[in-house]
Amino acid sequence: MTSAHLNESPSITDAKEFFASCRPLIDSALDRLIPSEHDEPVRLHSAIRWSIFAGGKRFRPALLLAAGQTFGATSEVLLRTACAFEMIHTYSLIHDDLPSMDDDDLRRGRPTCHVKFDEATAILAGDALQALAFQIIAEDEKLSPPVRVQLVAEVARAAGTPLGMVAGQARDLAAESQPVDATTLEKIHLQKTGALISAAARCGAIIADAEAEELDALTEYGRNLGLLFQITDDLLDVTASASEMGKTPGKDARAQKATYPALRGVESTRAETQAVHRAALAALKRINHPTTLLSSIADFIREREA
Amino acid sequence: MTSAHLNESPSITDAKEFFASCRPLIDSALDRLIPSEHDEPVRLHSAIRWSIFAGGKRFRPALLLAAGQTFGATSEVLLRTACAFEMIHTYSLIHDDLPSMDDDDLRRGRPTCHVKFDEATAILAGDALQALAFQIIAEDEKLSPPVRVQLVAEVARAAGTPLGMVAGQARDLAAESQPVDATTLEKIHLQKTGALISAAARCGAIIADAEAEELDALTEYGRNLGLLFQITDDLLDVTASASEMGKTPGKDARAQKATYPALRGVESTRAETQAVHRAALAALKRINHPTTLLSSIADFIREREA
Numbered sequence: 001m002t003s004a005h006l007n008e009s010p011s012i013t014d015a016k017e018f019f020a021s022c023r024p025l026i027d028s029a030l031d032r033l034i035p036s037e038h039d040e041p042v043r044l045h046s047a048i049r050w051s052i053f054a055g056g057k058r059f060r061p062a063l064l065l066a067a068g069q070t071f072g073a074t075s076e077v078l079l080r081t082a083c084a085f086e087m088i089h090t091y092s093l094i095h096d097d098l099p100s101m102d103d104d105d106l107r108r109g110r111p112t113c114h115v116k117f118d119e120a121t122a123i124l125a126g127d128a129l130q131a132l133a134f135q136i137i138a139e140d141e142k143l144s145p146p147v148r149v150q151l152v153a154e155v156a157r158a159a160g161t162p163l164g165m166v167a168g169q170a171r172d173l174a175a176e177s178q179p180v181d182a183t184t185l186e187k188i189h190l191q192k193t194g195a196l197i198s199a200a201a202r203c204g205a206i207i208a209d210a211e212a213e214e215l216d217a218l219t220e221y222g223r224n225l226g227l228l229f230q231i232t233d234d235l236l237d238v239t240a241s242a243s244e245m246g247k248t249p250g251k252d253a254r255a256q257k258a259t260y261p262a263l264r265g266v267e268s269t270r271a272e273t274q275a276v277h278r279a280a281l282a283a284l285k286r287i288n289h290p291t292t293l294l295s296s297i298a299d300f301i302r303e304r305e306a
Numbered sequence: 307m308t309s310a311h312l313n314e315s316p317s318i319t320d321a322k323e324f325f326a327s328c329r330p331l332i333d334s335a336l337d338r339l340i341p342s343e344h345d346e347p348v349r350l351h352s353a354i355r356w357s358i359f360a361g362g363k364r365f366r367p368a369l370l371l372a373a374g375q376t377f378g379a380t381s382e383v384l385l386r387t388a389c390a391f392e393m394i395h396t397y398s399l400i401h402d403d404l405p406s407m408d409d410d411d412l413r414r415g416r417p418t419c420h421v422k423f424d425e426a427t428a429i430l431a432g433d434a435l436q437a438l439a440f441q442i443i444a445e446d447e448k449l450s451p452p453v454r455v456q457l458v459a460e461v462a463r464a465a466g467t468p469l470g471m472v473a474g475q476a477r478d479l480a481a482e483s484q485p486v487d488a489t490t491l492e493k494i495h496l497q498k499t500g501a502l503i504s505a506a507a508r509c510g511a512i513i514a515d516a517e518a519e520e521l522d523a524l525t526e527y528g529r530n531l532g533l534l535f536q537i538t539d540d541l542l543d544v545t546a547s548a549s550e551m552g553k554t555p556g557k558d559a560r561a562q563k564a565t566y567p568a569l570r571g572v573e574s575t576r577a578e579t580q581a582v583h584r585a586a587l588a589a590l591k592r593i594n595h596p597t598t599l600l601s602s603i604a605d606f607i608r609e610r611e612a
Binding site: 040098 | 341345346347349350351354397398401404406407424425426427429430432433434436437438440441443444445450451452454455456458459461462463465466467468470472473475476477479480
C-alpha cells in the first residue's frame with residue numbers, strides 16, 4: 001500500500017498533502033472496523049455507515065497520525081486509535097443533529113442520520129459508535145495493555161464530562177438561554193471541540209512514547225489548535241456561502257448560539273485566531289522533533305477562515 | 307465499613323440478602339465516581355444523578371460482585387467495574403425511554419430523565435454515562451492494565467453491535483414492524499438484556515482470574531440468567547399490577563413488542579423459564595467453587611415471575 005508507506009515517513013510536511021494522503025488509509029481502516037451493512041441488524045449498521053462515510057475530512061484521525069509520526073510512530077500502530085477518534089466525532093455529530101439538539105436536516109449536503117433513517121436508529125447508531133471506539137482501542141494487539149489503558153482513559157475523558165465534549169455540549173445548550181461572557185465561551189469551545197482535538201494529538205504522541213515534557217507542549221498545541229478550529233468554524237458560519245459550508249450558513253446566529261463573532265464581532269475574532277495560532281506554534285518550539293507538519297496543520301486551520 | 311467486610315466473605319449465600327448487602331456499597335461507590343450536581347455543567351450532572359439514583363435494584367453490579375467473590379476476589383477490587391455496568395445499564399434506560407424510542411414518562415414511579423429535564427439533556431446524560439463507564443475501568447489502579455483492557459473490551463462488546471445491547475435494541479425496534487419467530491426473539495433477548503448480564507458475570511470472574519473452563523461455564527450461566535431475566539420481565543408485564551411494576555403493565559403488548567407471552571402464551575412461557583433456569587444451574591455444576599449464591603440468584607430471578 002503506497003499511501004501507508006508515504007504516511008510512515010515524516011516526508012510530507014504540507015498539511016493539505018498530508019490530509020489527502022491519510023484519507024484513503026483512514027477510510028479503508030474504518031471500513032474494516034465497522035460492521036458490514038449486510039450483517040444484522042442491517043438498519044443500524046447502514047445508519048452507522050451512512051454517517052461515517054459521509055465525506056468527513058478525517059481531521060481528528062489525521063491529526064493523531066501527524067502527532068504520532070512526529071514522535072516516530074508508524075501509521076500502522078496509530079491507525080486503530082485514529083479511527084476511534086473518528087467514531088467518537090461521528091457519534092457526536094449524529095446526536096448533535098437530532099431534532100431535540102441542533103435539529104439539522106443536512107450535513108455536508110446530505111440528509112442527516114435521523115432524516116435518512118429515523119430518530120431511534122440515529123440515537124442507537126451514535127451509541128454503538130461510542131462503544132465501538134473503546135472496543136477497537138482495547139482490542140488493539142499492536143499496542144501494549146498499559147498504552148491501551150491510557151488511550152481509553154484519554155478518549156473517555158475527552159468525550160465525557162466534566163471536562164470533555166459532552167460537558168461542552170451541555171454548556172453550549174445552557175448558553176442558548178442565557179448570555180455568556182468570553183471566559184465561558186472559551187470554556188465551551190475548549191470542551192466541545194477542543195478536548196477531542198487535543199486528545200487526538202496527545203494519543204498520537206502517547207502511542208509514540210513521547211517524553212512527558214514534549215507531551216505537555218503537544219497538549220498546549222492541541223488546546224490552541226482546538227480553539228482555532230472552533231473559532232474559524234464560527235467565522236465560517238458568518239462569512240461563508242452555503243456551497244462552501246455544505247450546510248446553511250448563519251444558522252448559529254439564528255439559533256442564538258454562543259459564538260465568538262456574535263460576542264466580539266468579526267474583526268476582533270479574526271485577531272483572536274491570529275493569537276491562538278501564534279500560541280499553537282509557540283508550543284511546538286518546545287518539541288525536539290521536526291514539527292513542520294504540525295505547524296502546517298495550524299496554518300491550514302487558520303487559513304480556512306479566509 | 308461493615309458492609310464491605312460482609313461482601314468480601316462468601317458467607318452470604320442467599321440472593322436477596324446478598325443484594326441488600328451490596329446495594330449501599332454500590333450506591334456509595336457510584337456517588338463517589340459520578341460528578342457532583344454542584345459542578346458545571348449542573349443540569350447535565352443533575353440529570354445523570356436523577357437517573358442513576360432512581361431506586362434501581364443494582365442487579366448487574368451485584369451479579370458482578372457475586373461472580374467475582376465466587377472466584378475469590380474481594381468487593382474492593384470488583385467495585386469500580388461493577389459501577390461501570392450500572393452506568394451502561396442506566397444510560398441504556400435513559401435512551402430507551404426517549405420519545406423516539408419507547409416514549410416512557412415514568413420509570414419506577416418517577417418522571418423519566420427527558421421528562422424531568424429535557425430530551426437534549428437526557429441524550430447527553432446517556433452519552434456521558436457511557437464514556438464514564440469506560441473511563442472508570444481504564445483508570446482503575448487496583449487492576450493490572452491487561453485485566454483493565456480485557457474488561458473494557460468485554461463491556462464494549464456487550465454494550466455495542468453486532469452482538470451486544472445496542473444491536474438487540476435495534477432488532478427489537480425492527481420487530482415492532484414485522485412478525486418475529488422464536489429464534490429471532492431469543493436473539494433479541496440475548497443481545498438486548500442478556501449480553502450485559504452475561505458480561506457482568508464474566509467480568510467478575512475475569513477480575514478474579516478464573517480459569518478458562520470455569521469462565522466458559524459462568525458464561526453459559528450468565529447467558530441463561532440473562533434470558534431468564536428478560537422472559538420473567540415479559541411475564542411480569544402481562545401478569546403484574548401497576549404497583550408491583552412501578553410502570554404501566556401491558557405496555558409491551560400494546561406497543562406490539564416482541565415478547566415470549568405474546569408469541570407462545572403465558573403457560574408455555576412459564577415452562578420456558580423453568581428450562582432456562584435449569585440450564586443456568588447445570589452450567590454452575592462445572593464450576594469448582596462454591597456456587598450456592600449464584601444458584602440462589604437464578605432462583606430469585608425465576609421466582610419474581612410468580
